[in-house]
Amino acid sequence: MLKQLLNEARLRLRITTTGPLLVKSGLSTVGGPDMTPVLTFRNGRQEPFLPGSSLKGVFRSHVEKIIASLRPRVVCYPFAGSEGQEADLEERRRTYRDSCGGRFTSEAKDNDQRRHYLEAHTDEVYACSCPVCRLFGSTWFIGRLAIGDAYLVSAPVRELRDGVGIDRLTGGAAHRAKFELEVISAGVTFECAIHLRNFEIWQLGMLFVVLQDLEDGLIHIGSGRSRGLGWVKGAISEEEHESWPGGFVTATIRGSDAREPVSELWGLGRWLNERPAVRETGLGRYGTWYDDLVKLPAGIERRPRGIRHLRVFTNEALAQLREEAIGHFIRRIQEWPEESAVLAALAAGGRV
Template identity: 35%
Template structure:
């Protein structure tokens, strides 16, 4: 299925902290007393003058992990088998299937709903998330927070004091790319993104202490579809409505797989694809709110069986 491009969403997001944020680096402070025990993760990039410098960033893998964990939480709220249990075997291994001996179509059919979207060792992910870097004109503000670990038996200090480098003000920009998706899969991704945007799901370390609540804004979105909705209405066209009957049957894709959206712009025909672009956060958010419940409908209508 990944050998063709049926539809695509490219989404640029902006993340800023509501509460102090720390995504820990894997490095240790060592013997340098000027460095905190827990540092925010950094990478080296060239600045506006072309000079290399260290900069804070949010790894795409960190955001992806939070999105998948929350999406799986939503799925299990409906039915346990819709997401692999991390303490058990994967959905493929649990069915005694050898990855090297099954086709891509069967691996997709046998996968749980979470793995169909985020991938596993047998099927590629539909979602790509790049690293998020600070806006070049807004230098991140950091502070050092201090803490101690308390022994719950004695009530005395067990470890500490220790220091954490947290970001209190910043604007991180990055992109998500979703390809060959069903309407339900787009809705599940939207539901997870909206919960992060609303501060219901936190990022990074020390979430139980109130850290990691963020604002998430949608800077722009670009949709591409091979065809327009068959009913002529403007809206999202999933792969189930775009693929051939043979592909739909082999991968057990939903049909019909399209959904009209109020205020969705008229698509522009560009080459092979019909393109829709929006730069309005409020519009993109409203579309995700409309699409968010549709993953439930897709499952209940036979998108995946127990």
């Protein structure tokens, strides 16, 4: 699957602080604040930024909670080997399935034949992975969602805030527990690029859920979130950037898109599968679905750019795509197949 580029989606995400924000650098200062924001050298100066790895971690954690709320035991528990630290192991097992990466590692441990098989059959690894690992990756499968560092697009404004440790016995300030924070003020805007390749339509919906919650201010970023830090809002930028159009942009390779009707947007399942391998489940190669597509409103024309054809979604067209894709996401999670059905689909001819 990863040796072909079938479809892509790109956007630029603007994140604006609505309150103080601190993504800690982890480096102490001499005679300065105890906690400072992470910095990078850019535009001839040191300036704060939001690391793409931090954003990806926040997005993944948020999606895991959403999927676990929609249907238990669909998303995996990412912290394999930490069962001894669980306060309520039975509750965790009712909510999450076993770690995808941990499961494949366990199968391959001390079994070279199984390890070589899994390394050669990425279709099975992908098909048997949970929804979050399919998009964000695991120790056995590379993620297909890339999130770049978010750099400043407005003037940086930083301020010092006092903090104090709380005495758990009295509820008052602990003696000599004062500390200082250097935070980014409200009203500062960052921007990053997000790139998704070989997507399924429900994965677009998963991404749109995160973007919608960012727009609604429901996702907090950085340190001190329980103390009032990290309040942000996000939106898709509709401004052109380095000759790349704004809005939500999908792309296919020129020539291959002759199979895809102008009135439809195909996901990975529709690109891969000519017919479902197992008709009862509709599953085909890589555990994808044949009906992996959405109908598009009129006027979304393809634009040539290099070897790609682009489609640009803004305003009402973007809103319609978002609602359709989120609907796919909810339906797929609620109907997520058991592993036995996935393996049956591969055995019945879905495997490449």
